[in-house]
Amino acid sequence: MIPFNKPYLTGKEMHYMYQAVYSGKISGNGIYTQKCQKFFEDRYGIHKALLTTSCTDALEMCALLINIKPGDEVIVPSYTFVSTALAFARQGAKIVFADSRDDHPGIAEDSLEELITPRTKAIVPVHYAGVACDMDKIMALAEYYNLVVIEDAAQAIESTYKGRPLGSIGHLAAFSFHETKNIIAGEGGLLAINDERFIERSEIIWEKGTNRAEFFRGEVNKYEWIDIGSSFLPSEMTAAFLWAQLENIEDIQAKRKAIWNTYHRKLQLWAHRNNIRQPQIPSYAINNAHMYYLGFENVSQRESVIEQLKVQGIHSVSHYLSLHNSRYCRNEYYESDRMFPMSDYYTDCLLRLPFFYELTKKEQKRVVDGLTQANIESSSSHTIQDRYQQMAVEPNS
Numbered sequence: 300m301i302p303f304n305k306p307y308l309t310g311k312e313m314h315y316m317y318q319a320v321y322s323g324k325i326s327g328n329g330i331y332t333q334k335c336q337k338f339f340e341d342r343y344g345i346h347k348a349l350l351t352t353s354c355t356d357a358l359e360m361c362a363l364l365i366n367i368k369p370g371d372e373v374i375v376p377s378y379t380f381v382s383t384a385l386a387f388a389r390q391g392a393k394i395v396f397a398d399s400r401d402d403h404p405g406i407a408e409d410s411l412e413e414l415i416t417p418r419t420k421a422i423v424p425v426h427y428a429g430v431a432c433d434m435d436k437i438m439a440l441a442e443y444y445n446l447v448v449i450e451d452a453a454q455a456i457e458s459t460y461k462g463r464p465l466g467s468i469g470h471l472a473a474f475s476f477h478e479t480k481n482i483i484a485g486e487g488g489l490l491a492i493n494d495e496r497f498i499e500r501s502e503i504i505w506e507k508g509t510n511r512a513e514f515f516r517g518e519v520n521k522y523e524w525i526d527i528g529s530s531f532l533p534s535e536m537t538a539a540f541l542w543a544q545l546e547n548i549e550d551i552q553a554k555r556k557a558i559w560n561t562y563h564r565k566l567q568l569w570a571h572r573n574n575i576r577q578p579q580i581p582s583y584a585i586n587n588a589h590m591y592y593l594g595f596e597n598v599s600q601r602e603s604v605i606e607q608l609k610v611q612g613i614h615s616v617s618h619y620l621s622l623h624n625s626r627y628c629r630n631e632y633y634e635s636d637r638m639f640p641m642s643d644y645y646t647d648c649l650l651r652l653p654f655f656y657e658l659t660k661k662e663q664k665r666v667v668d669g670l671t672q673a674n675i676e677s678s679s680s681h682t683i684q685d686r687y688q689q690m691a692v693e694p695n696s
């Protein structure tokens with residue numbers, strides 16, 4: 300069986316974890332935490348980086364940092380992982396969904412302005428598959444309407460927008476080291492603070508609402524409760540594991556890039572002939588080979604391909620049930636008048652291929668052959684354009 304994902308170990312993880320254990324300092328904010336944070340600050344030009352136990356945590360910190368209160372609105376793409384919205388909903392924000400672009404699952408930048416109201420506090424663009432959203436457009440809107448931009452860079456380590464690293468552009472940004480990402484720590488994340496306004500409070504929120512970080516640096520001689528917060532920092536075990544990965548980032552990325560390029564090249568002709576969409580990378584973006592996905596014509600075509608690959612021992616997956624259609628949102632927000640055709644399209648038609656560091660050339664050839672030999676039932680009546688028309692006639696069908 301060719302799995303969909305297989306976490307890659309560089310070989311140094313246990314060594315550094317052993318070192319962390321025997322150093323006698325295994326709680327958070329120790330040497331390995333600082334090494335990892337400095338790595339992000341130096342390599343990506345992030346003002347201040349704080350390691351967290353997940354990307355979800357980093358997003359929750361953002362919600363606290365920007366003082367989300369019940370009734371505030373936060374604009375989030377519908378086509379994303381739950382956490383992008385959950386972190387803000389948890390503080391009482393009303394989530395206002397945006398649709399995806401039609402050439403890419405990223406947030407449709409040109410649809411954002413009409414979603415802004417006097418209650419809007421933030422926009423959370425997601426760099427899906429590590430492909431940049433058009434950050435100039437989003438930052439310009441934010442400046443004009445005085446909003447905070449929080450990049451969900453969970454999938455976007457090492458990606459760039461017009462040469463600038465993702466996660467260094469928004470006022471705040473959140474990365475993930477979940478085992479399905481390029482760089483992993485089991486569970487783990489990082490908050491990037493690029494706007495100096497947020498730096499001081501972020502450390503306090505990170506350390507249970509106390510000024511303990513200042514105390515550790517010897518800047519004050521007692522620490523106390525001074526704000527809200529939680530225990531957002533991971534132990535040194537997580538940081539030690541992560542450090543082994545970060546040290547090998549060049550090698551990991553080179554390998555992933557090669558896999559991505561092979562899929563892209565080998566599937567080109569087949570995709571073109573069968574009207575299947577390959578990822579489109581805007582000219583302003585360099586992607587980090589986080590995943591390889593395809594866009595089929597309709598849900599039955601995609602499901603049939605998943606089945607045909609499965610028979611050959613190849614595990615491919617779909618993901619993201621549009622959040623606007625989730626059970627939670629259907630109960631919580633009644634937005635029946637709004638439609639999200641592109642988000643629904645990606646929910647129905649996107650397929651992710653096996654993608655991991657140790658995928659061999661032979662295995663990748665099996666995936667490519669499995670696809671190109673699959674029986675693709677083309678149904679000209681289910682193109683994206685038809686879907687648009689159908690939805691215009693039957694809202695919410």
Ligand SMILES: *Cc1c(COP(=O)(O)O)cnc(C)c1O
Nearest residue numbers: 353354355380382453475476477
């Ligand atoms: C993985 C992911 C998250 C959540 O990351 P965790 O570290 O598991 O909390 C959030 N947003 C997106 C877009 C993701 O891909």
